[in-house]
Amino acid sequence: MIDINLIREDPERVRENIRKKFQHHKLPLVDEALELDARRRALQQEGDARRADRNRLAKEIGSLMKAGKREEAEEAKVRSKENNDRIAEIERESGEAEARLKTVMASIPNIIADDVPIGKDDSQNVQGEVFLEAAKKPFEVPYHLDILESLGGIDLDSARRTSGNGFYYLTGDIARLHSAVLTYARDFMIDKGFTYCIPPFMIRSDVVSGVMSFEEMEGMMYKIEGEDLYLIGTSEHSMIGRFMGQTLREGELPLTLTSYSPCFRKEKGSHGLEERGIYRIHQFEKQEMIVICKPEESDYWYEKMWRYTVELFVSMEIPVRQLICCSGDLADLKYKSCDVEAWSPRQQKYFEVGSCSNLTDAQARRLGIRYKNEKTGKNEFAHTLNNTVVAPPRMLIAFLENHLREDGSVYIPPVLRKYMGGKEKIEPKK
RNA sequence: GCAGAGAUGGCGGAGUGGUCGAACGCGCACGACUCGAAAUCGUGUUACGUAGGAAUACGUACGGGGGUUCGAAUCCCUCUCUCUGCGCCA
Numbered sequence: 001m002i003d004i005n006l007i008r009e010d011p012e013r014v015r016e017n018i019r020k021k022f023q024h025h026k027l028p029l030v031d032e033a034l035e036l037d038a039r040r041r042a043l044q045q046e047g048d049a050r051r052a053d054r055n056r057l058a059k060e061i062g063s064l065m066k067a068g069k070r071e072e073a074e075e076a077k078v079r080s081k082e083n084n085d086r087i088a089e090i091e092r093e094s095g096e097a098e099a100r101l102k103t104v105m106a107s108i109p110n111i112i113a114d115d116v117p118i119g120k121d122d123s124q125n126v127q128g129e130v131f132l133e134a135a136k137k138p139f140e141v142p143y144h145l146d147i148l149e150s151l152g153g154i155d156l157d158s159a160r161r162t163s164g165n166g167f168y169y170l171t172g173d174i175a176r177l178h179s180a181v182l183t184y185a186r187d188f189m190i191d192k193g194f195t196y197c198i199p200p201f202m203i204r205s206d207v208v209s210g211v212m213s214f215e216e217m218e219g220m221m222y223k224i225e226g227e228d229l230y231l232i233g234t235s236e237h238s239m240i241g242r243f244m245g246q247t248l249r250e251g252e253l254p255l256t257l258t259s260y261s262p263c264f265r266k267e268k269g270s271h272g273l274e275e276r277g278i279y280r281i282h283q284f285e286k287q288e289m290i291v292i293c294k295p296e297e298s299d300y301w302y303e304k305m306w307r308y309t310v311e312l313f314v315s316m317e318i319p320v321r322q323l324i325c326c327s328g329d330l331a332d333l334k335y336k337s338c339d340v341e342a343w344s345p346r347q348q349k350y351f352e353v354g355s356c357s358n359l360t361d362a363q364a365r366r367l368g369i370r371y372k373n374e375k376t377g378k379n380e381f382a383h384t385l386n387n388t389v390v391a392p393p394r395m396l397i398a399f400l401e402n403h404l405r406e407d408g409s410v411y412i413p414p415v416l417r418k419y420m421g422g423k424e425k426i427e428p429k430k
Numbered sequence: 431g432c433a434g435a436g437a438u439g440g441c442g443g444a445g446u447g448g449u450c451g452a453a454c455g456c457g458c459a460c461g462a463c464u465c466g467a468a469a470u471c472g473u474g475u476u477a478c479g480u481a482g483g484a485a486u487a488c489g490u491a492c493g494g495g496g497g498u499u500c501g502a503a504u505c506c507c508u509c510u511c512u513c514u515g516c517g518c519c520a
Contacts, residue, residue, distance in 0.1 A: 041479095041480065041481090044479075044480055044489080045480065045481070045488090045489095047480095047489080048479090048480065048481095048488055048489040048490085049488075049489085050489095051488085051489055051490080052488055052489070054500080054501080055489090055501085057500065057501085058448070058499095058500055058501035059448070059449075059501080060500090061448085061500050061501070062448040062449080062500090062501070063448085063449085065448085066448090073500085074500095076500070077500045078500085079500085080500040080501085081500065083500090084500080204510090206494090228509090228510095247477085249440095379477075379478090
């Protein structure tokens, strides 16, 4: 959600931004927002004046009653009632205008960064930096599920019986590797100065509707029956929800947090679940990083954050690249975003393992996350950023494909060994 | 889960239908005093919205939502949370 003042002062800039994102159908929204804003303000002015009258009349009635002038008081009551009828009318009208304005403002995309490549959709995303050599294996790399099965690390049949498609049992060394990666990632982020946090895995509906749109909610969130609670789709939901409506002290910023949580997703609107595999599933675990900072620092943190993910993968000897999101592929709330992609030796291409976004003040404005600017003494909206540290099921695919050896064993890089009881490899099951 | 008590500014805490954005205290900011500080004294100090260049004015907000009333921090309904006791549980 952008600042309405920006539309008032420079509507052309907002329109240009919409064009850059190839959302031409949204261009009329700018004028609609201006109209609604003007109407809402006019209504507020009349409403305020009427309310001032109401307050004045109420006081008058009070003193008349005290003075025993009953008739005059009754007369004033009638006038006050008429006034109140008009107030109710204004409130209805301005409520409508307000609600529509909110919808319109929510659909107008955040202003994107100057250096975001212009492009229509994800096919026009741009490769950024590349880390480690994306090598070919001298043997054929099987599908990740086949590797998992050969290692005795997965049981999908049972999961389908107990929970349906989109769930898995991880077993033995693979389950251990899964936990090892999360634990290593947690320690990695703590070493970078982030504060570790385990958030609630369920949140109330008001928080859900704060952190996402209605469509997203329908497509992603599982609701708990009979309760006003939803399973989180990512810890970002409860981590950002934590600061809804809060005013932070400037000295507290930047808040650099890393959170662990299981993530639950319906995956309704997306490309669907894969029948074979663990690329897209209903339940997975994720280590996330969140930064809430002053506006002037968000560019700095964005760069730092995606590089942390890269550094983590490189330390596990997995080749990755940065893929810069083009304007058309950027969600409306985002100022700038990039994916970290891992190399798949089987497919001979990169695939997404994490996503880093700078939302500037768009999310903070929507959720009322402010901080007190010590210099100006004013409360201003903070900037929020989020990034995946690592989401193990998906990273496991990259891990297995890259570290598989010709003899069927899987190499464990040194950084993970202390979390794996010193093991240097996982052997195939006989 | 049941019963009772409660939720007021950055904090503590008054206030049970009008004169309450809210006493008083703490904190904080500025000033005086001081070589400097402490103490003391004085002044100021909620947020959001609208109008205005600004000073300021008006409106809204006393956990959230709804209601009664000319008028609600105060009365009613409802939700959430906290505390105490009982129950239950890892």
